[in-house]
Amino acid sequence: MTSPFDLTGKVALVTGGNGGIGLAIAEGLGQAGCAVAIAGRNPGKNAAALAALTAQGIRAAASIADVVEEAECRRLVGETLDRFGRLDILVNNAGTNIRKQPQDYSAAEFRLLIDINLTSTFMMATAAYPAMRDAGGGKIINIGSMTSLFGASFAAPYGASKGGVVQLTKALASAWARDGIQVNAILPGWIDTDLTRQGDGITPELRERIQARTPAGRWGQPGDLAGAAVFLASADSDFVTGTAIPVDGGYSAQG
Ligand code: NDP
Numbered sequence: 001m002t003s004p005f006d007l008t009g010k011v012a013l014v015t016g017g018n019g020g021i022g023l024a025i026a027e028g029l030g031q032a033g034c035a036v037a038i039a040g041r042n043p044g045k046n047a048a049a050l051a052a053l054t055a056q057g058i059r060a061a062a063s064i065a066d067v068v069e070e071a072e073c074r075r076l077v078g079e080t081l082d083r084f085g086r087l088d089i090l091v092n093n094a095g096t097n098i099r100k101q102p103q104d105y106s107a108a109e110f111r112l113l114i115d116i117n118l119t120s121t122f123m124m125a126t127a128a129y130p131a132m133r134d135a136g137g138g139k140i141i142n143i144g145s146m147t148s149l150f151g152a153s154f155a156a157p158y159g160a161s162k163g164g165v166v167q168l169t170k171a172l173a174s175a176w177a178r179d180g181i182q183v184n185a186i187l188p189g190w191i192d193t194d195l196t197r198q199g200d201g202i203t204p205e206l207r208e209r210i211q212a213r214t215p216a217g218r219w220g221q222p223g224d225l226a227g228a229a230v231f232l233a234s235a236d237s238d239f240v241t242g243t244a245i246p247v248d249g250g251y252s253a254q255g
């Protein structure tokens with residue numbers, strides 16, 4: 001019997017798919033049968049991720065792109081359609097953070113974080129929309145954060161961008177439901193990746209506090225996100241749209 005989460009014949013594009021959460025999602029989608037295009041800025045990370053995907057028997061391709069640029073977003077969608085002939089699943093995962101107190105950010109830093117984390121999600125989704133609409137449907141998965149829900153004193157622009165990702169998700173879901181396109185967000189808890197490794201504001205004390213506050217009693221691993229992504233990419237989530245699903249070991253459930 002075919003798995004309800006079988007993605008054979010589908011094509012996914014994962015921004016920031018060359019490491020961390022994005023690569024784990026790309027692997028999960030690939031293991032479910034999907035061909036996967038990944039995109040990032042770093043050629044070495046792209047090459048290593050592509051090798052890891054193909055070693056698992058996943059049909060994959062990697063593109064160098066900066067999702068801050070609208071033309072690059074359009075190019076990524078175009079390259080995916082040229083290489084694989086279709087685009088069924090878009091995962092807007094590329095993102096970054098700069099951690100400091102609100103009064104210490106420049107406006108340029110604030111704008112950059114909004115551009116990378118939020119505006120890119122809008123530009124990628126609207127670039128993918130015509131192909132998905134013309135194909136009769138598609139799946140868009142946006143990566144939010146616990147800061148989509150909570151304020152963090154050291155992440156004002158990041159939190160503003162990730163709060164925006166959830167509202168953008170709802171608007172796109174409402175607009176495109178009749179086109180057969182479902183748009184949902186995943187809100188990761190604290191996940192052990194390059195973004196959250198020690199340094200840049202992440203102290204051993206903060207790491208311990210986060211672990212103690214997480215009901216599951218541990219940090220998340222990138223692979224923890226794959227199952228939710230496969231569900232939201234599959235036909236089994238066709239009546240699920242506009243949601244924001246925490247994958248956080250209970251972090252957001254605990255008062
Ligand atoms: P990583 O730093 O490991 O991954 C970030 C990815 O985004 C990299 O692949 C990076 O590729 C890519 N990227 C960043 N900026 C750009 C850009 N301008 N253009 C193209 N690609 C870009 O971190 P995570 O895996 O942790 O983060 C993935 C997503 O998950 C982000 O949106 C993050 O905000 C979110 N998240 C992470 C959490 C965590 O605890 N780790 C918690 C909640 C949300 P390259 O280096 O090649 O540019």
